[in-house]
Amino acid sequence: MDGTTPQDTIRKVAEELDSAIEEKNREAILSSFSDDCEIELLGIRLMGKEGVVKWVTWMNSHLAEVKLTPVTIMVDGNTFFEEFVVRAKLHTGIQIDSKQAEVLVFENSKIKNLRLYFDRIDFADSLVKGFVNRSIVKRLIKKSLQGLS
Numbered sequence: 001m002d003g004t005t006p007q008d009t010i011r012k013v014a015e016e017l018d019s020a021i022e023e024k025n026r027e028a029i030l031s032s033f034s035d036d037c038e039i040e041l042l043g044i045r046l047m048g049k050e051g052v053v054k055w056v057t058w059m060n061s062h063l064a065e066v067k068l069t070p071v072t073i074m075v076d077g078n079t080f081f082e083e084f085v086v087r088a089k090l091h092t093g094i095q096i097d098s099k100q101a102e103v104l105v106f107e108n109s110k111i112k113n114l115r116l117y118f119d120r121i122d123f124a125d126s127l128v129k130g131f132v133n134r135s136i137v138k139r140l141i142k143k144s145l146q147g148l149s
Helices: 006-023 026-031 048-062 121-127 131-144
Strands: 033-041 044-047 063-076 079-090 095-107 110-118
Touching: 006 026, 006 063, 006 079, 006 095, 006 110, 026 033, 026 048, 033 048, 044 048, 048 063, 095 121, 121 131
Parallel strands: 033 110
Antiparallel strands: 033 044, 063 079, 079 095, 095 110
């Protein structure tokens, strides 16, 4: 026996997924997931490998480059939790930093469920064009933080 625990395997698969995302390696991303997996993000549920392809295609259509930096990692049983920072460059050249969190549930060393949490407003300001639209986004951000400072 090599001393590898199930938690070590989970961490390794999660690390490999992060690397594959940064490298835009679609095949490596797909191989991390079970055939009957689920991905949940932004109130949408994507099912199976077709869902993984949709997610990867969507992500790559917005992000020219991406770097993932872990902040906190926890493994409990078959569940992996990570808080991380995404530093991304859009195809327009604009750079974005976004704090995110993910929960990965594993089955047989494959990702059975991915739940990804992030604030889409992190991306809104850099995606809108025109003075009026930018002003609306800035007001929305300011209004959403009202009472916290």
